Amino acid sequence: MQVAAYVNGILAAQGGAGQAAPVHAAVLGLCGLSPGTKHFSNGFSIALPRLPTGVHELRVLASLDNSTWQEANASPMLFEESTAHPDAKAALARKDAIILQRNAQLAALWAERAEMGPWQDRPRGKGPEGVASAVEKPGNATNLVVIAVNTGLGSRDRRDILRRTWFPKGTELAAWEARGVVVRFVVGTSVQANDPLAEAMRTEAREFGDVVEMPEVIDTYGDLSLKTQHLFTTMLSLWDADFYFKVDDDVALNLEALSDYLTARRMKKNLYLGCMKSGQVLTDSKWKWYEPEHWRFGDALGPQGINYMRHATGQAYGLSRPVAQYIARNAHILHRYANEDVSVGAWMLGLEVELVHDLLLCCSSAAQCREQTTPEKRCLVFSEVTCAGICQAETRLEPIWKSCLEKPYEAVTLATFDQTETSTA
Structure with a gap:
């Protein structure tokens, strides 16, 4: 049997069966033998001339009568000529793979450390190149704030009132987003299959483009703490902002x-x-805001009972980005209480978080509206403690917004205010 080897289309070597010779690794590869084999116990051996380093094409043909030639099954094949010994080359490849794996592990650890950064004083300028740019820094987000308005499937009237007042719609929605202010309604899903309210919600979402649906959350009051967790997680996944x-x-x-x-x-x-x-x-349990796990908050020390820890009222509150990220990343181990504002306050207890208590985030009276004489005194949010929102919002929200918030320096007293004059505690 005669064997001919072609490299890059040029006859490079030819030999007969049983003629022992050093065998090129590429030829061994065609036969499925390991590098270092000196010759074949059965078959052929053939040596290739020294080739320049780089990738080459090898074709091997065999003939019994020197007239009819048949190509080997694995031919043609590409191989790389290298000055390294085949065994050393394989060892280097394994070493490179290990280095790549370790680099990936180190990168993951540095990324995790960067995520933890806002909760500790971390020395700057240390670590691999590029890590410093990944560290959380306030003020470098794409958007200023994402405002998520919690709403229910059956609350179309309220959403329409907001769209007529402070909630931007149409081109205004895009204009505010260009300024870094994203506003969306956030809604869960119905517990009932083929619920007409859910279908109406989807139609409304297509019409206005201002609704974020969370199909993984059943939209009930009892699941409000869970919905709030998903609200922050979803907003973080959709928009990068400094506040949520x-x-x-x-x-x-x-x-x-x-x-x-x-x-x-x-x-x-x-x-x-x-x-x-x-x-x-x-x-x-007869009270609306009954806390089934009241025992977690300790024992009553007097007739006033047990008090919650300090927390923001649920009508309107905000978190800076690192705090919101903490909730999103640890949602699976954060305990949820019956009331969502208590839940969020409890999640803050063990963190280095600054509680910003500002009554401008809960203006609740005509007197406060009349005090808006400078930009620093403008009411940011209007709600009423008695109703945990604006009482009779379907009829009173719009006139309150027009008289107090639309043109704050021209705020006047409306009769509607007098129905529920309250103060925040």
Whole structure:
């Protein structure tokens, strides 16, 4: 049997069966033999001339009569000519793979360390090149704030009222986003299959383009803490911002004033903004805000009962980006209480977070509206403690917004205010 080897289309070597010779690794590869084999116990051996380093094409043909030639099954094949010994080359390849794996592990550890950065004083300028740019820094997000308005499937009337007042729609929605202010309604899904309210919600979402649906959350009051967790997780996944606000659909906002307020605080980090309170833990199930796990908050020391820890009222509150990220990344191990504002306050307890208590985030009276004489005194949010929102919002929200928030320096007293004059505690 005669064997001919062609390299890059040129006859490079030819030999007969049984003629022992050093065998090129590429030829061994065609036969499925390991590098270092000196010759074949059965078959052929053939040596190739020295080739320049690089990739070459090898074709091997065999003939019994020197007239009819048949190509080997694995031919043609590409091989790389190298000055390294085949065994050394394989060892180097394994070493390179290990180095790549270790580099990936180190990169993951540095990324995790960067994510933890806002919760510790970390020395700057250390670590591999490029890590410093990945560290959380206040004020470097794409957007200023994402405002998520919690709403229900059956609350179309309230959403329409907000769209007529402070909630931007159409070209205004895009204009505010160009300024870094993203506003969306956030809604869960129905517990009932083929619920007409859910279908109407999808139609509304297509019409206005201002609704974010969370199909993994059943939209019920009992699941409000879970919905709030998903709200922050979803908003973080959709938009990069320095602040994330959750507001209810029965409160009124001054979007311009809130934007100015947050811009002035954009370089601060780890903020929890709202109207802070420390209300009584309701241990009687007949009350709306009954807390089934009241025992977690300790024992009553007097007739006033047990008090919650300090937390923001649920009508409107905001978190700076690192704080919102903490909730999103640890949602699976954060305990949820019956009331979502208590849940968020509890999640803040063990963190280095600054609680910003500002009554401008919960204006609740005509007197406060009349005090808006300078930009720094503008009401950011209007709600009423008695109703955990604006009482009778379907009829009172729009006139309150027009008289107090639309033109704050021209605020006047309306009769509607007198129905529920309240003060925040």
